[in-house]
Amino acid sequence: MSWLSQLPHQIPFRAASSARQIDEKTIEGAFLCTANDDAPIEIMVAEAMAQLAGGLVFREAHGFLTGIDDCAIDRAIEPGDIITFTVTLDAQFGGTYRFSGTGTIDGLQCCRGRFYLAQT
Numbered sequence: 001m002s003w004l005s006q007l008p009h010q011i012p013f014r015a016a017s018s019a020r021q022i023d024e025k026t027i028e029g030a031f032l033c034t035a036n037d038d039a040p041i042e043i044m045v046a047e048a049m050a051q052l053a054g055g056l057v058f059r060e061a062h063g064f065l066t067g068i069d070d071c072a073i074d075r076a077i078e079p080g081d082i083i084t085f086t087v088t089l090d091a092q093f094g095g096t097y098r099f100s101g102t103g104t105i106d107g108l109q110c111c112r113g114r115f116y117l118a119q120t
Contacts, residue, residue, distance in 0.1 A: 016029045016085075024056075025056070025089040026056075026087070026089075027055055027087050029051075029052040029084075030085065031103075032082050033081045033083065041073070042071075045103060049099070049103070050115055052087045056087070056099075057092075061119050064117065065117055067116040068114075071113030071114070071115065074111060074112065081110075082105065083111070086103075095118055097116065098114065098116050099117070100113070
């Protein structure tokens with residue numbers, strides 16, 4: 001999607017490497033973990049989910065991550081793993097949005113979280 005190239009963060013901190021919008025409230029995407037990632041994997045996982053969420057709601061405007069709630073890594077993530085994410089818009093409060101996301105590796109859940117984005 002073209003919005004990936006318009007994100008304020010680019011490689012090496014653009015964690016979402018592909019995306020596909022399922023419907024108006026759901027997006028799927030992927031992140032390839034590498035040994036060269038500039039941040040700890042936990043940060044890259046949360047960032048990937050937030051970047052995908054931004055693709056759902058910030059086509060015409062910009063937004064930023066305002067909060068993370070209950071984000072957990074359920075199993076080890078190694079360099080070379082491809083995490084497939086599903087991120088869903090749960091609620092909107094004016095210009096603030098709440099999302100939930102999960103990530104899987106080879107069909108097994110590896111992470112989950114709830115987070116908030118706000119429009120600038």
